[in-house]
Structures are given as structure tokens and as C-alpha cells.
Amino acid sequence: MTSNKLVYLFKEGNAQMKELLGGKGANLSEMTRIGLPVPPGFIISTRACNMYYDKGDELLQEVKASVEEALQSLEVEMGKKFGDVNNPLLISVRSGAAVSMPGMMDTILNLGLNDETVKGLAKASGDARFAQDCYRRFIQMFADVVLKVDHIYFEKTLENKKDSYGAHDDTELTAEALEELVEEFKEIIYNQAERNFPQDPMEQLMEAIQAVFDSWNNQRAVVYRKVHKIPDDLGTAINVQTMVFGNLGNDCATGVAFTRDPATGEPKLYGEFLVNAQGEDVVAGIRTPLGIERLKEIMPDIYQEFLDICNKLEGHYKDIQDIEFTIEKGRLYILQTRTGKRTSLASVRSAVDFVKDGIISKKEAILRIEPQYIDRLLHRQIDAKAEIKHIAKGLPASPGAASGKIIFNADEAEKLSQQGIKVILVRPETTPDDIHGIVAAEGILTSRGGMTSHAAVVARGMGKPCVSGCEALSIDLEKEEFLVDGVVYSKGDIISIDGATGRVIVGEVPLIEPELSGQFREILDWCDEFRSLGIRANADNPPDALKAREFGAEGIGLCRTEHMFMVQERLPVVQDMILSENKEEREAYLGKLLPMQQVDFTGIFEAMEGLPVTIRLLDPPLHEFLPDIEELVEELTKLKALGGDSERISQLEKLLKKVRSLSEFNPMLGHRGCRLGIVYPEIYEMQVEAIIKAAVDLARKGKKVVPEIMIPLVGHAEELRLMRELVEKTVAEILKKEGQEIEYMVGTMIELPRACVVADQIAHHADFFSFGTNDLTQTTLGYSRDDAEGKFLPHYMREKVIPENPFVTLDLEGVGSLVETGVKKGKAKKNDLKMGICGEHGGDPESIIFCHELGLNYVSCSPYRVPIARLAAAQASLGKKTGGYGD
């Protein structure tokens, strides 16, 4: 008749019975089952809870019978009796659903005390003050959670009592004072609840049980379940457990301990305890706890017992445990164990150690590590021991910490950096013009822009700390200062930023250098054994490429060529090229750019020797390389108003006219990508020439180079056909002239919804697809990345209109569905089509799992995320799933 059983002793349950016994109950049962000294108790099952809603009082009668039976079992085990006036058994009552849920009734301690048993407790403990204090606390809790009497009455009365006794603290109240308080508390109950405080322990218990059952359906709990889609018929269980006390003398103690050092993962007990104390005393910090190793001296037997238990628990749960314990009169009780929170470092180290100790397998170790955490291991961090107060908090746009002088101007940042002075570049927001300043700075701080603003993206790409969108900063560029909370910070002042948390701190802070530790390397090597997804990096220059390779990248998945155009000494040539009146003029300037581009590619190819390098031909609209319209208008208006140099005016007017003619309402949807290559084929021809000439030179030196030429923003198959024709023609001419053979591929970005939908047609002309999920997210969702994060997106995320920032984690239902269409249609047309993903999502663990599920060949991400990608890819191979598509 198990199915009608309402009450389970701890020793009758186990960890698998969570649904019936609740999470807390199942865990207490499990510990009991494996022989740990858990204070005995029993669980009123969720089944009872559900039946209660049907049967009400009738059910309570059935429960009462089972509870009485279970209590007897406890009494036998503890050698105490419930309601006994000499040595009373005291119990705690706690709710405990299968899912943890706020709003439910929480805890009643010391249940079983009344005017008589309190004397028994005083006698048994030899401490009248302790007994009275337990009693008055019990009354207060019972009144609050069962009788719904506002706790303010009790607090007020307690205050008065302390005043009248001249006590500053509760602990200074004597047994007599507390006894008076008990009487006053009972009076409050009589006045407020219009009834007497129940003296019968069984009555106390049954009222508490009913209160827990009722709390399952209180308003806060119901709303919480609705929001979190928790079924109403899950019900809650109730845990009834024997009280143990760590404050009954010097053979008593209470404490907490981790089985390993949660900061470093070092395999040694780590924790603290207090002799003759309650759990709350450890937390309250009134007395200084002792290090757990001191227990060895004070209670050597118990220490050894505890050590054995710790080992047992770690072995059982196969992870670092965070354990609460109490010693009552020389007897050790384990009150709770849970997986210990630890640093990323400790997480990695302990996982490797567990594998070496044969406790877990490599697979388990890999699956255990949270990819997000290891990000921190790759960047400098603020020393956790330092006391830090921040003046403002922005978005954690690129992890790592940095200190330096406040500088507002990219040129100046570059100059100072060359003198060896560390600077933090502070801007309202950055533009491609600031690139050299970003390169030079230790870190970037912006007052506008989101997680995917220019500053954020560029900084992450470089592995440089960045705090963006720090709106508390009011920047005055002219005065070269910023204001926070009325305080002025000027150029040259030292600040620090923490890109992992978004904090802005005054002055310098102690930093910890990152380390790709031995254990970290080891676990990543294991990942490579398991993963099937290739990992590439996005890198636009040789240092980034080298860094990526060091981190384990198997190629470059996206080499953007526009950053090469932005280099300060090239920009004037690029601008002249754009402002050219005709093709001949344009070709002349392109001719000047050709050798520069060739040098770029040579460097990258050398760094990635033997590995594939995907180079994307020019993508951004040309006006991005030209001066800002507003600045031009301002300069021109000023010159005109003040009667300035007429030659300069006419020059500016001409420039303004051209910039205007190139400017666009929506550049993201404008004349860019392959649309440039189709209208100005000479630009792409120059780029292809530079790529192939670089490859030829290296091939002559016996170095293998695998260029993959990528055409951006293709929406119609005809676009790719034309561009492929251009590439093949250009390459053939060079190779013929050079008398050399080079293997290369031509493929395309799939970054428009249309491209996904007609991927079969496009596949016809492609050797590979690279899903550009940044732009695909922008077009699929109709979100401008540059705007959304400063405008409606924060509101959307705060109000849960959308679950996550779609520029960070791939929107599986929308964008992911289109990617899936693209993959299926591409494969259907060309079975061996190579497919990958580049863009921010390539370094996001959830998105990486999705790519694995889709059967892509590789993901490509910023060099600093390559280790994360290796881990996530391995986890995907080991069966980790995405959240999946919801409704």
C-alpha cells in the first residue's frame, strides 16, 4: 500500500524521490540512507498535500495518525519524548517542494516547547536562559507563520524589554527577562489572534502542517508558479526534523566547511566553526570563528569523523560539497550538504583532480564546467581580496580589468601609450576613427552604447577590458572631464574598470594576471578528444591570429578587411579612392592600397600556416570611411558665418556634397557587402589580387596557405555567381602570370533572411557558407544593433518581453530557424558544402550547442573565446542540449 503512504521517515526515502518528498526531503533521506549522522526526521509527502485540497480536515486526521507513528520512531532513536516535561523532543517544521519556491511558509524551529517542556529543556541543557530563549523564539515564529500575527508587535515588545533591562543586545537578556517576554508574547497572541497560544505540542505540529499546506496556495506562491510555469498540482512536502543544538556547552559546536578550497580548488578541507554556538552566530560575526583545522586539536575524534564524512559526501555527490554541521554534546550531526560554489579556477582544478582520483570521468568533468565561468580565467581580474568601492556601474562589455589615466581622445591615448603611460580611453561612444586609441588603451569606458556597441565588439575582439553604456557618466569632451554624482574626474586622473562586472573605480586596483593553467590546458585537450565541431577564430591581423592559434583555433573563420582600410595612414588613400570621380581615378588609388593589403594577408597567412583562412571582402558602406556629416556642417557653417577662407569653403562644400550623396538613411540595409563589389568590381579585384599574391609568395617559400575568399551579404544567387566569376577570373590571371598553382575556395556569408530561404540556389555557386548571425539577427528581428541596446532593448530584457539579448545568445526560434532552413537547403543542393558560423554567437555556449545540433562544420569566434568554444563544443558532443524551441 505504498501508494497511499502519506508520511516517510528519512530512512525510508532517497535522492530519487524528489517529486514525492520534495527536494529538501529527498536530500535529507539520501544522506540518512548512506549512513550520515543526520538528525532523524520524517517527511509528509506532496501526495498528502494534494489530497489535503480535496479532503481537507479528513486528510489532516489521516496525516495525524501517520505523524504520531513517525514521531514514535524519532523518540526511540533520540531517547527523548515529544512533549516530555523532563527531556522533551523538539522538532523543526519546514516546507519543501520539488522546486524551490519563494512565498511558501519557511521554517518553525523548536516546536514542542510549552510552559512545561521549557522547564524540561532547561533541566536537560542545564541552561535556563537558553531554554527560555528557544521558547520565546518559537512563539514568535509560530505566531508569525501559523497565526499570521504581525511580527512588529513582538519586535517592539523585545525592544521595550531590552530598554527596561538596559540591554543593548538580545544576549544580554537574562532567563528571567526572557521568561517575562514569553508571557508578554502569549498576551500579544491573545490580543491579536483572539486565541491562546496552543500548549499541546501535537496541536502545535498539526497547525504548523496545515499552515504549510495552505501556504502552497497563497497569492505569492500561486503567482510565482504561474510565471515560472510550475504545475499547481505539484504540491509541497513538509520536513519534520529533530532539533539539535550546538550551544549546550563546550562539547558543542557548529560550523560550515567546503571539501576543497573554493577559491583555488586545492584538495583540503576549508571552513570555520564556533564552539558552543548556534548557526546564526557563525554568520552574525559577533565572535570570530576558528579555522576548521583547529577542530582537529579541540575535538580530534569528531574532526576525523567529519573528515571521513566529507570524503564520503564528495565521493557520493562527486563534487565539492558545502556542508553545515552541528556538534551537540560530543555528537556530530550533518544538517545540510550542497554543491559548493567555487571560482572558475577551483572549478577547473577540482574537475581535473576528480578525474585523476577516478571519481568522475573525463566526460563528466567536461560537462561539469560552466563555459561562461572560464571566460574569466583568460583575462586579468581585480584581486578578489582587494576592497573595492565603485563610483558607477556600466555594462560588462568585455571581461578583464585595467587601470590607467583618463584620456578622452584617441590620438592622445596613442601618444601617451607610446611613452609607456597606461590610459583608459573614455568616450561617449567610439567609432572606427578611434581604433588606434582603443589599441593603445588599457581599457575602454563609454557612457553610451550596449554590449554590442562598436567599443564593446572591438574590445572583445582584442581581448581588452571594456565597460560600455555607463550612463551615470556625464562626459564633457571640450573640458576633458566627466561628472559622476556631482564629482568631477579630469583628464589624467587614474581610474580602473572591471569589464567582467561593469564597475568603474577611482584609482588603481590590484590585478591578478590570467593564466592558462596546467589543469585548464588539460581539460581543453580532453575537450578536443570529444568534440566534432571545428573551432576557428575571427582575427583581422597577425597578433590576433597568433593569439587564436595559441588558444587552439584551427583556422580563421572571419578575417574582416575593413579594419585594414581604417588604419590611420591608409585612411586618406581610402578616402581619395572613395571620392574619385571615375573608375580610372579609383583604380589608381586602389593600386596604392594593393601592396598594403598584400602585407596584411601575408602576415595573417604566416601566422596561420597550414590552416584555412577565410577572408571577407570589403563589407561596410563606403561612407563609414568618410568624415562625419555633422562635423562637416559645423565647420562649414562656422567658416561661412565668420567669412573664412573661400577656397577651404568650396573644398568643404564639395566634400560635404559627396558625403551627403553617399550617406544613407539605414546604412545597415544600404550599399554594402557584395553590392559594393558588384557596382565597383575594381575594389574586390584589388582585394583578391592582394590575397592571391600573398599566397603565391608564401607558396614559393614552401609555406602552405589555404585562402577561402568570402563574399558578404549575398541575397540572390546571381550576386554570388557574378562575384565568383570575378574572383575566378582575377585569380586565373594572376596565377597564369605568376606560373604558380594555389588551392582556394569561394564562399559566402549567409546573413540575410532571403539567403537562408534560397540557400539551395546560392549553394550552387558556393564552396562554403558562413552564417553571419550578427546581421542575420538584425534583419530577422528588425533590430539595429547600434540602436537597440541604447533604446528599447534594455526595457525589453527588464520586462522579459524577450528572454535574452539576441546579439549575445542566438534567438533559436527566429534566427535559428532560418539558419536551419539555410543549412538544410544548402546541404540538399550540395552535400559536401562546408558550413560554419562567424560573429558574436560563435563564442556563445548555448549557440555553439545549437551549431553542433545543426551539423555545422565549425564555429568561429574572437580569439579570447576559443577555449570557451572548445569546451562548449565538447559538451555538445557529449549530449548537452539547447533549451530548444518553446511555444
Next chain:
Amino acid sequence: MTSNKLVYLFKEGNAQMKELLGGKGANLSEMTRIGLPVPPGFIISTRACNMYYDKGDELLQEVKASVEEALQSLEVEMGKKFGDVNNPLLISVRSGAAVSMPGMMDTILNLGLNDETVKGLAKASGDARFAQDCYRRFIQMFADVVLKVDHIYFEKTLENKKDSYGAHDDTELTAEALEELVEEFKEIIYNQAERNFPQDPMEQLMEAIQAVFDSWNNQRAVVYRKVHKIPDDLGTAINVQTMVFGNLGNDCATGVAFTRDPATGEPKLYGEFLVNAQGEDVVAGIRTPLGIERLKEIMPDIYQEFLDICNKLEGHYKDIQDIEFTIEKGRLYILQTRTGKRTSLASVRSAVDFVKDGIISKKEAILRIEPQYIDRLLHRQIDAKAEIKHIAKGLPASPGAASGKIIFNADEAEKLSQQGIKVILVRPETTPDDIHGIVAAEGILTSRGGMTSHAAVVARGMGKPCVSGCEALSIDLEKEEFLVDGVVYSKGDIISIDGATGRVIVGEVPLIEPELSGQFREILDWCDEFRSLGIRANADNPPDALKAREFGAEGIGLCRTEHMFMVQERLPVVQDMILSENKEEREAYLGKLLPMQQVDFTGIFEAMEGLPVTIRLLDPPLHEFLPDIEELVEELTKLKALGGDSERISQLEKLLKKVRSLSEFNPMLGHRGCRLGIVYPEIYEMQVEAIIKAAVDLARKGKKVVPEIMIPLVGHAEELRLMRELVEKTVAEILKKEGQEIEYMVGTMIELPRACVVADQIAHHADFFSFGTNDLTQTTLGYSRDDAEGKFLPHYMREKVIPENPFVTLDLEGVGSLVETGVKKGKAKKNDLKMGICGEHGGDPESIIFCHELGLNYVSCSPYRVPIARLAAAQASLGKKTGGYGD
């Protein structure tokens, strides 16, 4: 053994044998078959052509045998003999594939002439000059197309001959002069082709046949077939036909005639002819032809015969025929008939007349009318008889013609218009600020912007003529003038524009008023009998709504509310609302807007009484209502440089700051649509309140109103859930207060790729979907409508990178495929979901057919396109198909 037959007499073929006989041959056969006096002839089949490529000379021998047989048949019929020195049979040789194809050998006339037969022709015709002229023309054509001798030699020799005889014109050359020319022509052939001109008529014919066969594979023809995907093995046929002459005396004539007036459709013969003339004389315009009715006096019997033939042909082809005829010595020959090109008016009138005469069915009449043509019937046109010379040509952005004074400023346009002066508003491009000027002007002319620029869209919506993107205009707004080809046109000068062709004309032009003629109404009524697709209109104000209803709209499918915010006297309130510092302030300004909005809706509801009205809540980003940043910067810089009023400066600085904070990099993908409603719910609440209050007021007066409230730019189901909640709550409050019941719906635009992909989730919260294909095209293709048409799109269309302007005709493969996904997913979730399409494509016939195929409930288009939509919808019901998906 039909299957081996190589040559078919005209009388052996019919219209169905196009593939075997080519288009021309099948048509000549058909006319012969129904007993028309077609000069007899035969066809060498496409089968022969294909066999020629395998068998070469051998095949030519087989063909020769069949040709000789067929020639005998012709000789018998004509009573002449091929190569006869007394009365020679002359023939023409023409290529004729199943598909008409440039680059193929065209025509040789008068084949069969040589030094002997030319004398026979002179004798038989009694005109030696005529005979020699025929001969020299034949030699020239033969040399050109068969012997590949450059025609320049012949032309030069002809010129010399005219000079030496002092003749200005060919016709002034005598028989002797022409005979000399023949000799000289033969000499050219001997020198250039290194062979003699063939004197044997059979040899002439066989060489001509081989030349046609060879021309099927010449380079131009091969490329043409490749581009147009015409199979290479189609082959060409060859038509050999007896020559007839209209210039052998006064019992001869030649002419052309339409069976009905091609301008008006009036059922009477319409054409002209010349007595004793060749076809080219009619075209050349040297002699003035006579009206066809004069033939009745001059040759009454032949006239009657011709009339009968015309009726027969019309009855046979069931359409207006454009007929070429020749009368040789009192005998009528029909040389060609084809469907007559006619005006839209004639098209409609004749179709209706054909139905009434029982020649075609209503269905056939409906399917015959080209929807594009009838657009013209709804707008004023330039009188076709007027002689017009245009100074420039822009894009035909909105049909209709208009004349008026050049005005460069919207305010001035409004002022003059109020004084009754007609103006054409000329701007580089228009913005929402110019709306009142567009309303006031007769037509709009812009130098920038495409078919879907602001000016174009607004003008089309108002049914007002517009020529956009007229780049030849160089506008100087300060001087109030524009320059075209070095000529200055100033403010106040009169110009005319023709929005149907894009022409810009100096001075006034005679205009024809549009008319929804009786026949037009009739055919549209028939359309309504057949179509299943509903037709609604996009209208934002009562006059447009009334116009739409007059044209047959069954509701409003899209009422945009932003234009209501743009009205000049409201804009300041709207701006104050946007610049508000907090919600309270914003609500105060919204309170001022509420009664204005209510008036708008009352007017529209009244106009559409009893029909559904879909109102879209505010959609554009708020900065569209604010001043332009550049203008602000200019004013501010000027004030600062000149030390202007400091209060004004600080005011401007504040304004600039706000405008900047609202400005976006890509407004199209920015803070707009329901994102506004979610962040500023008070704006949507005000709009809903205005809608429902207007509906309640009318309901009280017994007028039925069916508001459909539409939420724009939904991408996530949660957005619609929230907005639906807001709408329902607002409505419920008002109805409760007013004590009135109103039926209404809440639906959404589907205009983002994501919305299509998750349409099932969205459908859960929607009563209807309206596919906003304008924005969906922008996001799916990644084209900014405002930019594309001025930048890369013209290049794309010119170079055929894409087949059509996707903003005019729905991109079926890309956007269409997503719409299909949206429809399927929406229906799967909610079977009775009402679905329609609004936006430009709703008025495009090809797109309308697609909507019908998808099973949408309605299309919505601008009022002036409602008749077109009714027609296209009926054609779709009658089985007309879209081009379909390619590849």
C-alpha cells in the same frame, strides 16, 4: 510518314503547329486554313533545321527535293513559274523560330530574279524601272545576309549613282541607272566575296535556306538563347512565300488597318492605304495615305471583301486585329494579322463589346485586360495627339499628368494653391514636413529618390502625379531655380510632368480627364462576380476613404495614424509630447491630441460605414517628428559663431541633445512599431481611446463601425500579448464608462522575418494578420527602401542581378516564401485567422495573384489601385498564375 516530312505547304499547317513550323509559319498556315487570301507559300520545318546540324549537305539535298515539289504547287496556284523568263514567280525567304529571336537572319525579298527573269518581271508588270529596282534590292539583301558582304559597299555605290544622276532620292533613278547599279552590285560581290552572284534561282534559294540554318547558331543567337534560357535544339523554321506587289498600277494598293479604333475601341475599321505603292511607302510618309474608308469608293468590291475578312479574323482570333494587306492587280492579299496594340480605353471597351457580341465570355474578357494598363484610365493623361518634347526624364513614380508653376517650397505651394494658382512642387526630395505642399500641388517633381521614395509613395497614395529621381535636374533651393542641360528654369515658370512616363515638359500641355467609363465599371462588376479575394484600400483620411469606396474597396486594410500626427497644427503638440521629461508631462500632451485623433477616426468610420477599418497604431520612430539634426547644427553653429541670443542658444542646445538622443543609425530597425507602445504605453492607450470613443459616438447614432486595431512590427508573441492586453483593458474601461458595446478585433502586422517564422506563436494572440510586405521586403533582402533606389538598385536592375524592383513586385522566392511560411503557421494555429496584405504590393497584379494562391482573405492597396486589384483578383480566380519560383 508525316514524321519525316521536312516541308509543309501553308495549307497543310495550322496555328497549333508552332513548334514544328515556327510562330510565323503557323500563323500564315492558320490564315490559309480559314480561307484567307494569303500569298501561297511553304515552310521548311524546325525538324529540318535540327537534322541539318547532324547531316549537313546530305540533308540539304533532301530539303531541295521537297522544296522543288512545294514550289511546283505554288507555280500551279499562281500561274507563274520559278525562274520563268516571261512571268517569273518571285518569293521571299524568312526565318521563323517558335520564339521570336533577334540575331537570326531576317528577310530576303524578290528571290528568283536574275539577269533574265528581271526582263520577264519588266514585261509582266509593264514597268522596267520597278523590275530593275526589285533586282538591285534583291542582290543587296542576298549579298548582305547570304554572302556576308558589308552593306556599306552597296550604300556607297548607290550614293555615287544618285550623285552622278543628280538624283536626291532613290525614286528619281531611272530604269537605266538602276540597271547600271545592278551590274556594279554584282561586281562588288565578285570583289568582296570572290565569287559570282548566283544566277540560278534554285541555287539562290538553297543558299538562302542554308544561311538561315547557319544563322541559328551564330554567336548573337546563341548568346540570346543562353540568356533567355531557350533550348538550343528548338531550331528555326523557314518561310518561303510568293511575292505580291502593290505597286504594279492603279489596280494595286497596300495598307494597314485595325478592326477597331485602337484609341477608343469604337467598333469600326480604322486604317490607311496607298494606291500603287509598296508597304514601305506607307511607312516612309512621302505620300499621304488615304483613310481606309476611301477604299470603299475606289475599290468597292475589294473593300467589301476586306471588311468580311476583317470580321472573320476578329471572330477567329477573338480580338482586335492589326492587318497588313496588299492589292495586286485587283486581287486582295492578306500579308499579316496580329493582335492590335490599343489604348487602355480601347482595350476595355472592345473587351466589353466582344462579350456583348458573344465573341468572348466574361471570363475571357477579364483575362484579356492587362491590369497595368487600366491604371492610366484612372488618371489624367497628356492628350496623345499633342506634340510633346520633354527636357528631362525621371522615374514614373505616380501616374497622371499635371501642369503648373514651378515652386520650391511647401508653404508657398500651399499659399498659391489657396489663391487658385496651380503649382508643381519641385524638391530634391520630400519629407513628411512637405505634406501640406504635396496636398496643395498639382504634381511633384524630385531630383532624388526612387519609385518608393517619400514623394512617390505619398503621391501615389493621393493619386497625384509624381516624377521622382529626375537626376538631370540640378536644383538650387536658395536661388529658387533648377538647371537642365545648361538651361535655367525659375520659380514661377510653367512646366508639366507626366507621371506615367517620367517626362518633364516645358510649358502647359493639353490633358485628358480620366473617366471610370460605363464599360470600365461593367467589366469591374464582372470581376467582382468571379473573384474570391477581398479588396481593401489603404487610406488615412476621409476623402481617401470615400475615393476608395467609390472605386469599390470593401474596407480599409491600412489606416496609418502617423500622417495624422504630421498635420501642421498638431506637429508642435506632438513634438512637445516627445520632448516631455516624464510620463505625466507626456500624458498631458497626449490628452491634447486625443480629441484630434478622435475626429480623424470619426471621419474615416463615417466614410466606411458598415465596412471594416484596420487602424495601425503609431509606427514610425519618434525622431521623425522632430527637426532635422543637420539644420539644428547649422543654426546653432551660426548663432554661436556670431554671438547670438544666449537663451535661444541654450534652447537649441537642449533640443539638439534630445534629438540626438532619439536619433538612430538605422531608424528602419530602431525604436518604432510596437516597441513604442511597449516602452510608452500611454501613446497607444490614447490612440485606442480615440478609436473606441469615435466608434461609440457613431454606434449611438445607429451607425455600424467595425474597428480592427493593428499592432505594428511584432516579432515576438509576447509583444502582441502585452499590446493586446493594453488594448483590451483600455477598451473595456471606456465601454464600461460609456455603457456601450462595440465589436472590435486586435491583430498585427506581419512584417519581420521572425514574425513569419514564429507566426504560430503570434497567431495565438491575434484575430488577424496583415502582411506588411514593404518592411518585410526591406528586412528579408536587407534593402533600405529609402536608399536602395538611389544607390545600387538601378545598377542591379540594369544588369539583371535581380529580375524586378522588389518594392513594386513581390519577391516571390524570398519574401513570398516567408509570407507563405507565415500563412501556413498562422492557419495551423488558428484556422479562422483573417489574413491580408497591405503595402505597395497589394496593388501589384503579379503579387495579387500570389496572394490569391496563398488563400489570403484580402489585399489592401492605395485607393487608385483598387480597380486594378479587383481585376487582378478576378484573373487569379480565373486561373492566372504567378511566374512561380525559379531554379
